[in-house]
Amino acid sequence: MTIARFWRETPQRYNLGGSRCSSCGSAFFPPRAVCPTCPEHRRSLGKMEPLQLSGEGEVYSFTVVHDPAEGFEMQVPYVLALVKTPEGPILTGQVVDVLPAEVHVGLRVQATFRKLREEGKSGVIHYGYKFAVAREEGREPVAPEGESVPEPRREGPRPART
């Protein structure tokens, strides 16, 4: 992808900026200039409003990629998902920091800002949204294997104020 094209798409890729038709209320991501659902498309021209997606969503469908795209060799196997947002649009994105076996339809996710790809060792680095498992899923932290040291200090009695 050229630098110019990627740069033009920065607002949606960085900030999940979509659009909403003020005639019929349909939401779109990436943003559209004309509403495809309104019976007369032309009437929606100039009536599309910016819509900020919250980044929340749940896995609608997903696939596990074993044969990576260029630049993703270090992440195999990785999960590519369709994520249904509460605002309406379905987004495509990688689900990160997760084992493929942990992903299921309905898994709640939250957009996170990540490196998408690098143009080799000397080129531009592209950034944008991916998805991480939402905190509401309550994943327990896993203490590193073989850790033979005291557990992190928990909440305890507080010292008297001096």
Next chain:
Amino acid sequence: MSEEPVGIVSYGAYVPRYRIAPAEIGAVWGADGEAMGKGLGVFRKSVPAPDEDTITISTEALRQALARGRISPQSIGALYVGSESHPYAVKPTATVVAQAVGATPYLTAADFEFACKAGTAAIQTCMGLVKSRMITYGVAIGSDTSQGAPGDALEYSASAGGAAFIIGRERLLAEINATESFTTDTPDFWRREGQRYPSHGGRFTGEPAFFRHVGECGRRMMERMEMTPKDYRHVVFHQPNGKFPQRIGKTLGFTDEQMRYGLVTPYLGNTYSGAALLGLANVLDHADPGDRVLVVGYGSGAGSDAFDLTVSDRIHQFDRQGPRIQEFLDGGTPLNYALYAKFRGKIHLGGS
């Protein structure tokens, strides 16, 4: 003090999910990693995923700070990212972060670099701009994804994470009463342009470097404020490992209880520019109104920045949405050395 107050309006933090234990690292290099970890006071360290870097960590930390403080990104007048692992040698981290949080285009932005104290230097700069009414809100971020050479002592501690502080005049969670610095030319730790891993002066990193600068700066701060160690509820030092901050704390006259929340490196590793700031974030997670807090950062090369803070009544109403520091301290997904090496780009593909 009759001057207009300046302080912390909101804060956020981010630490990558993966962890590795010293024993796992030592096993690869024929060293007793467990003993190494105990010697350093580091039980595990965070590891960034292959798609994380200082830009992504800074962005996540600042997004949390903005959401918690309900601050419009468009009201940010200055944004500074302090790091020694900026992804580009030329092209600012700060512009990507500013764009990613929606703060562009009407703000000034820059990257700061001063080993591990670039984040505290950014706080000082924001204080000046806020106090002089040049800006309403300034953002200071300290964040790193630093690496030690494979097998080097640094490899047991160098980790990744960062924290973002929004500095302003009103709605303060904690007022910054004063700041103090102590700076000299000291060659304790460096990385030349184009070098993959840093070099350090071994034992020289201790006495003439960390201990002298943190000690002098901390003492001066207390003298100027006419405070003694027992007047502070919490103290935070830069923490390249678990041991240095505990030792300087004892030397200055602080107790373990005062250092309890400010010391996060044993469970996260050394997050460099993020270290003292993550310690401060953890203190604010647990602070009560009226608490006095002393923060003394350190950056090799060398310098220390100290801050004397008073926590305000607002701390109890502060909406700490998103993960608190304790969640990061509790652990994450463990990695073995092979995955760690792959994640950190220590495995070279195709002769590159």
